Amino acid sequence: MLKRLAVLPRDARDTLFLLVVIGIVVLPQIGNLPWWCTGLTAAVLLWRGTLAVQARPLPGRWWRAALLAVTLIATFATHRTLLGRDAGVTLVVVLLALKTLELRAQRDAFVIFFLSFFAMLTNFFYSQSLMTAVTMLVALLGLLTALVNAHMPVGRPPLTQAAKTAGWMALAGAPIMLALFLLFPRLAPLWGTPGDAMAGRSGLSNTMRVGTIAQLALDDTIAARIKFDGAVPAQRDMYFRGPVLAQFDGREWTALPPWARGALQPNLRVQGAPVRYEVTLEASNRPWLLTLDAAASAPRVPAGIEVTGTSDLQWFANRALNDLVRYRAESYTQFSSGPVRRTASLQAYQALPSGSNPRTVALAAQMHSDPALAGADTSAFVRAVLERLRTGGYTYTLDPGIYGNETADEFWFDRKEGFCEHIASSFVILMRALGVPARIVTGYQGGEFNTIDDYWVLRNSDAHAWAEVWQEGIGWQRVDPTGAVSPGRVGRLQRLAPTPGLFAGAISAMAPTFAIDMRATWEALNNGWNQWVLNYTQSRQLNLLKNIGFDAPSLEDLAYALLYLLIGASLIGAGWTLWERRSHDPWLRLLRQARNRLQRAGLDVPDATPPREMALRTTARFGSAGQAVHDWLLKLEAQRYARASSEAAATLRRLRAEFRRLAWPR
16 A cells, blocks of 8 residues: 555645645544534545546536535535534535545645635634644644645655655744744634534533433543642532522422522631632633632632622622633632521522422421421431431432432432432432422532642532531531432542443553553643643733833733834844855855955956856956856856756765866956
């Protein structure tokens, strides 16, 4: 196969190389494109490659017109529009592939090159991860190689020669790229559209139907990274608060609307020393800011984001967080909140749908009539229910099966198994049936410490649901009923996870720590990318200007600094090019030496005089005494403008030797 590729005509070889580069450009988009788009693009690229290898003619315009019509119809049927990010990217990818079907001239190749550059940028509409950046760097070098190769029309130069030139071009442009990255003003992206704002992403939701968090446990992607300033709290105390759910319709838990919360205030009461930390929150398309339970003050977020708090200790941004966000917060792991005396607003936290989960309601009535619980307060009821969970044969499982409408009844009396949301939901329903105000809190619990970069990693698989109950004289307090069923779940001691695949299982069996170490290293690299590249914000730009001497830097100062730097870089580049051409081009150096010899002989030869003109002036001034120099100058000119070949350097060496032997006129 390799031998066959080595003997392909240059056109076929170059076409195959360009098709491979286009494949690399499109590859990261597969998960974002409709299935038909991926299939059509792959089929067209394979078709074009086959035509190149077999030296067959390209399809006619009717074929291309038919494929274009199919593309437009399928795009509209999929996205219900031909505008916007998703529809636009779909069209760009397919049109890029279709353009290869009319790749005949160099002009067509240049159109494909620059369309590929644009398609490469569209990858960053969906992901700015380190893996995407590395893949696009490979694609960039491939496109530059193809572009350089297209400017080498003579012969069959090896692709490695073009790749070497492309690599030097990329290195030469790296300083300019770095200057633009550091100083170009950070503005809101121009390509976002309202329809893109809430594109689905996995993560916590502001609703909870029994079974949804169990699905999240299958998702091992990172939700946030935490960097503690000093002492790290125990893992059993690492509860990161997300949406608080208090309204139950018999099937689904949702947050209370603001009017239903009444005049409740957070009334947060804390104990112990505060825990200070920094959160790097991955894009979630949700407005909530995760904080370690409980944050007494608003997180300190980047400029442009406003933060508001609620009575149930949640913190919200004023917009959906579609990009990675880094903020600082201060929390207390020992706390209580809310009113200490019963108010009318607490009635919302006792409500249950009429007729819902009748056996659980009957269990509550039975507990009320139990002499051992006569006159019991909230803490006594909590202890009794937790004891039932510990001793009643209940199990913690990722796959308890599909629950019906009466989820609490099924959990308490039939299945006796469930994931955290089954347990928390059933616990809250029973507490409400007992007359105790209760609510569900969702978020993340525990985490995993990365020893490479000293960050704590929260994954979607760490998503958790727990309960809060209200007690007279104390207020709201956390109760995690899952800990009664599976004590190892609280902390990072025990996580339920799906069975690994064949390859992952084999790697873990042969080298148990290898996979863990590799993942930790890769995640540390990703975190560095997030911290230093994706999170390089406008405030960090202005801090950079402060560090180099600006007193009160502004966006105008950024623009001026960038302008001066680019002008300086342009002057340096122009000067270097001139110096390199004059000092390092052996042909120019030899011509300059000849001019100097003639000037010493009294012939006026301006610096820009070409060899042929110098030859004519030499014979005009010196006659037959200058004939040898005349002939030598003509040979020097011929060497410069001859076709590139392996003999060019040898010819120049011979001319240099002749230069030293020439009898120059005096």
